[in-house]
Amino acid sequence: MTATTTTAPALRVSDAVLDYPDGDGALRALDEVSLELHAGTLTALTGPSGSGKSSLLAVAAGLICPTSGSVQVAGRELAGLAQAQRTRLRGTQVAVVFQQPNLLASLTAREQLELTVRLHGSTDRAARRQARRRAEELLDRVGLADHAHRRPHQLSGGQRQRVNIARALMGSPALLLADEPTAALDQERSAQIVELLASLTREAGTATLMVTHDESSLERTDAHLRMVDGRLSGQTR
Numbered sequence: 001m002t003a004t005t006t007t008a009p010a011l012r013v014s015d016a017v018l019d020y021p022d023g024d025g026a027l028r029a030l031d032e033v034s035l036e037l038h039a040g041t042l043t044a045l046t047g048p049s050g051s052g053k054s055s056l057l058a059v060a061a062g063l064i065c066p067t068s069g070s071v072q073v074a075g076r077e078l079a080g081l082a083q084a085q086r087t088r089l090r091g092t093q094v095a096v097v098f099q100q101p102n103l104l105a106s107l108t109a110r111e112q113l114e115l116t117v118r119l120h121g122s123t124d125r126a127a128r129r130q131a132r133r134r135a136e137e138l139l140d141r142v143g144l145a146d147h148a149h150r151r152p153h154q155l156s157g158g159q160r161q162r163v164n165i166a167r168a169l170m171g172s173p174a175l176l177l178a179d180e181p182t183a184a185l186d187q188e189r190s191a192q193i194v195e196l197l198a199s200l201t202r203e204a205g206t207a208t209l210m211v212t213h214d215e216s217s218l219e220r221t222d223a224h225l226r227m228v229d230g231r232l233s234g235q236t237r
């Protein structure tokens, strides 16, 4: 008999509905949304303004509970977790990258990465040494080995976004959510960042969901989901 092992998807959303209170009624931002994201795949999420893309990211990150339906991250049902457990799962399994890298002005690129480990409570010397090694490896991987000592104001917009992405991967998250990570960049820098996200996603075995308005980035992704009026349609390449 052959044993088969099945790995849970990094993200499984099933029939998620999200209603925001709106006057006396409700505004339906997500309407029966279902999707699965698997390790090592980069998925683009496109759609008109107000169609529900950021709402889906917030639900996937466990920042908002859907009105109904289910959200599982790395096989764990978010609704079944106590607040503290959900915060821990978010801290270890989910990373979010926004359009504007929210780097701390006073820290060097390497310190921005190292800080994530301390924020998760590891303060002993061995953990700090390991964090430094991982930070150096990741900065090298995103092409910034020579810029590790620079502070945000000494980096270009594209370089700051590279630091942001490297920082997001410090904890080897199962799920990386990127909300328009290239919107503040020109065409060439955008293409480089999407290329980097695609290769890091594969190397790190992370599942990445990237909101984008940039049609040219779609050719570098494994799948393309489109949101219209809170409903999802999509295809996998």
Ligand SMILES: Nc1ncnc2c1ncn2[C@@H]1O[C@H](COP(=O)(O)OP(=O)(O)OP(=O)(O)O)[C@@H](O)[C@H]1O
Pocket: 020, 021, 027, 028, 029, 047, 048, 049, 050, 051, 052, 053, 054, 055, 056
């Ligand atoms: N906190 C909120 N309270 C009430 N309604 C909200 C809230 N956040 C978003 N909405 C509404 O939910 C719908 C979906 O918004 P969402 O931000 O998810 O869209 P989006 O596709 O990310 O838009 P954009 O591309 O402009 O960022 C919109 O009609 C929006 O006005």
